[in-house]
Amino acid sequence: MQVKENKMIRITVLEEEKQYQILCEEKKSIMQALLLANAEISALCGGKGICGKCKIKFLKGKTEPSDKDRKTFSEKELEDGYRLACTAYPRETAVIQLYMQKEQKIKVVAETEEKPYNGTAYRKDSDFGIAVDIGTTTIAMQLLEKSKKESISAYTGLNPQRSYGADVMSRIDAANHGWGEQLQKKIEEALEVGFSELIGKADILKEKVEEIIISGNTTMIHLLLGYSCETLGVAPFIPVNTGAVRTDSEKLFPNSGLKCSVKIIPGFSAFVGGDITAGLYYCQMQKKEGTNLFIDLGTNGEMAIGNREKILVTSVAAGPAFEGGNISCGIGSVPGAICKVDMKGRKIESLETIDGKEPLGICGSGVLEAVFELVKEAIIDETGLLEEPYFDNGFLLDEQRGKNPIVINQKDIREIQLAKSAVRAGIEVLLKRFGSTYKDIENVYLSGGFGYYVNVEKAIGIGMLPRELSRKIKPVGNTALAGAKKLLFQNAEWKKLRKLTDMVQEINLGGDKEFQEFYMEYLYFTLK
Numbered sequence: 001m002q003v004k005e006n007k008m009i010r011i012t013v014l015e016e017e018k019q020y021q022i023l024c025e026e027k028k029s030i031m032q033a034l035l036l037a038n039a040e041i042s043a044l045c046g047g048k049g050i051c052g053k054c055k056i057k058f059l060k061g062k063t064e065p066s067d068k069d070r071k072t073f074s075e076k077e078l079e080d081g082y083r084l085a086c087t088a089y090p091r092e093t094a095v096i097q098l099y100m101q102k103e104q105k106i107k108v109v110a111e112t113e114e115k116p117y118n119g120t121a122y123r124k125d126s127d128f129g130i131a132v133d134i135g136t137t138t139i140a141m142q143l144l145e146k147s148k149k150e151s152i153s154a155y156t157g158l159n160p161q162r163s164y165g166a167d168v169m170s171r172i173d174a175a176n177h178g179w180g181e182q183l184q185k186k187i188e189e190a191l192e193v194g195f196s197e198l199i200g201k202a203d204i205l206k207e208k209v210e211e212i213i214i215s216g217n218t219t220m221i222h223l224l225l226g227y228s229c230e231t232l233g234v235a236p237f238i239p240v241n242t243g244a245v246r247t248d249s250e251k252l253f254p255n256s257g258l259k260c261s262v263k264i265i266p267g268f269s270a271f272v273g274g275d276i277t278a279g280l281y282y283c284q285m286q287k288k289e290g291t292n293l294f295i296d297l298g299t300n301g302e303m304a305i306g307n308r309e310k311i312l313v314t315s316v317a318a319g320p321a322f323e324g325g326n327i328s329c330g331i332g333s334v335p336g337a338i339c340k341v342d343m344k345g346r347k348i349e350s351l352e353t354i355d356g357k358e359p360l361g362i363c364g365s366g367v368l369e370a371v372f373e374l375v376k377e378a379i380i381d382e383t384g385l386l387e388e389p390y391f392d393n394g395f396l397l398d399e400q401r402g403k404n405p406i407v408i409n410q411k412d413i414r415e416i417q418l419a420k421s422a423v424r425a426g427i428e429v430l431l432k433r434f435g436s437t438y439k440d441i442e443n444v445y446l447s448g449g450f451g452y453y454v455n456v457e458k459a460i461g462i463g464m465l466p467r468e469l470s471r472k473i474k475p476v477g478n479t480a481l482a483g484a485k486k487l488l489f490q491n492a493e494w495k496k497l498r499k500l501t502d503m504v505q506e507i508n509l510g511g512d513k514e515f516q517e518f519y520m521e522y523l524y525f526t527l528k
């Protein structure tokens, strides 16, 4: 029997100064062809035609506009050849210009409240270890001199799997649609690049690296280890394995030239992974007599409450808004992202961007600030409605001379509203189930990149965090990395992780009536 091969269509890609060609299989989208060609692209929604970030322009061979194109572009833009790469299925040779958002310079919180790596003198014949945090958006790692318990070099980068979607669900979806091997390869290669840079900077022999400890959420670890994600993305969300894994670098990172053991920090469930174990361990929640709250805000909101008797954990679907995802002018924490907003009356009093660059868009902490300011100035009402004359076109933050203006629109406000009430409702349920009140809480550890940059006062203002806890809130930075570091320095503690994971109970908030009630209650904006 003859197998009919699909036609390959040649696409010429223009990207800034570069020009190259890719082949696109018939019935495949331009996005899929770009991914196969390893192009660095941004597909925040994982190619569902929702985020609008995969903009291209056909200079030749334009496709019929899809429904999603019609929702995203004006008639004039469609006529000029603008399309979404994820819904463009070419039928003939084409020339396209890429307009996708590049985020190589994203700011990664690789540090913690403790002293960062210091680059001081170290003995090259010492024994070293590498602590790694694989985040959904970013990767952070440090090379550590074990005997002196010091970090001597650090590396941060973007998780290249972002091309397959910004959140864990898009990655699971991609893995379940045949991209699992590519996803695994991408993270393996990205970590190998990081290892080689760390070792190169420190100028040590690879043989001196004894151990690598990795923390990551359950999806990141599944993709790294090549586990099937089939049951991870659908109820009842069953992971293949969340236990501790011991393996070696020759198996996991064959091109790294390292010969050492690799340990993966255990997690609890599909939504509460080893990154949270590392965070709880770093904050030593399991040893404290008093009750502490741990909140990690990223593409998901994970939180825990506990003391040395018991720890409860849960996760809420906060959506990617806190990382600039699903926000009309949202971008990651890159130079030029608006991160601070102050208003007086109906006017912007000051805008601050990351690194003081020309405004390009707005990042998660910037959106939260803008929403707070708009509520403060009564431009957003209690229910989250933008008042006239801003309802249709949004509130202008920056004209961005000659380019698309940066605005906050009604949909953006809803995203923040849903995210903040999910987080707050999660906190309230945890407190209640633990039998605690605000008064009983000793510390609130605010973990993760967003927690590091967010203006706590404004987060309290929109009701995301309780005012009663304001003096107890401590941004603690990247605790997933800090926990992995701590474990490297205290090898004997690895065995005690089991005790920590055993004392944790997870609360599933899906369909929880009390959670729903709190969620509805905290949807409102009443300035606190």
Ligand code: FES
Residues within 6 Å of the ligand: 042, 043, 044, 045, 046, 047, 048, 049, 050, 051, 052, 053, 054, 084, 085, 086, 087
């Ligand atoms: S719209 Fe194409 S990747 Fe989101």
